[in-house]
Amino acid sequence: MKALFLRENNQLSLEETPKPVLQNDDDVILKVTASSICGSDIHFWQGDFPLYPNFIIGHEFVGIVEQTGKNVRKxxxxxxxxAAANPYCGVCTHCKEGKVYACLTNGMFGGGKLMGDLPGAQAEYVRVPAADSCLVPIPDHVSDKAALxxxxxxxxxxxxxxxxCPQPGDDIAIFGAGPVGLCALASAKLFSPARIFLVDVEDYRLELGRSMGATHIINPNNGRAAKAIxxxxxxxxxxxxxxxxxxxTTISECISCATEGGVVSLVGIGPARMDDFPIGKLFYKNLTLKAGLVPLNNMDRLMKLIAEGRLNVAPLITHEIKLDDILExxxxxxxxxxxxxKVMITAD
Ligand SMILES: [Zn+2]
Ligand SMILES: [Zn+2]
Incomplete structure (x- = not known):
């Protein structure tokens, strides 16, 4: 099969490699029908993380089950x-407490040895461990693009x-109109906020956000966003x-524009340290700071919302490319x- 490898010296190369086989009884072999390129893949490619190269990259994907291990029931x-980008076992102590982001056994697809050594999905086939926990069915009328x-x-x-925990009528600000920010915008609409402020330095991203329901778009190149909000x-x-x-700057701006008793929610991978962190504002405004890795155990709920037409993030996929042209x-x-x-990679 064809697969995109991250090789030494940060080279990506599309190569022929053996098709994966079942290794455990809870595995599935999936024919990948679509995958997407993530900001993390770009970080891996550019050498921003200390990785052990020589692995198949890619962790965002949908596909068709080809083969199942004998313990796969669903x-x-x-x-x-x-599929979940970070598969989880569903039965370890952390998983049972709902902290599936901290699963003790699995890692991340396409992150190499540092992240569990699971070959990635920018390939024709991928092996999915703990399939019953980390796959969700796609209803017939939902396209790969809508589910990806x-x-x-x-x-x-x-x-x-x-x-x-937003309530109807609350105001919400989202800093960043990249794929995650725009997905936050689509999710925010589910809770009927009065106003959604979307902040980004790229006008084309803001315009897409406006078409998806942002009531106010703010480009901080024209002045401080928190002040405008x-x-x-x-x-x-x-x-x-x-x-x-x-x-x-965006973390500080979030803290500045949050109201007394509000919540600041950090999902962008930020700096390891922040010496000028505005702890005073956090304290005197009684803010709650939430941060961290996403638990991927809401996929069924999200798929249902997509299937029922309540959630649509397909407009984020602006480009479709064949696996053969993945480097482009x-x-x-x-x-x-x-x-x-966002770029969607389709099978040939
Ligand atoms: Zn990703
Ligand atoms: Zn687990």
């Missing part, structure tokens, strides 16, 4: 499914919003401020060519 050959983001960025956007809300600020960027897909995504938000 799925059979021919089923269309979406469920197992990573949509789950993350949903988590970012539910961290704040405070002004529009009559000095109060927002009940929930989501950071889907991970920069010191990487260039388009990295350089944000042609107003790219």
């Amino acid at each position: 799925f059979g050959a021919g089923d269309r499914v979406a 983001l469920v197992g990573d960025v949509l789950s993350t956007g949903y988590f970012a919003v539910t961290n704040g 405070k002004k529009i809300t009559g000095g109060r600020g927002v009940k929930l401020a989501v950071d889907a960027v991970g920069l010191r 897909g990487y260039r388009i995504f990295k350089d944000r060519k042609d107003n790219c938000i």
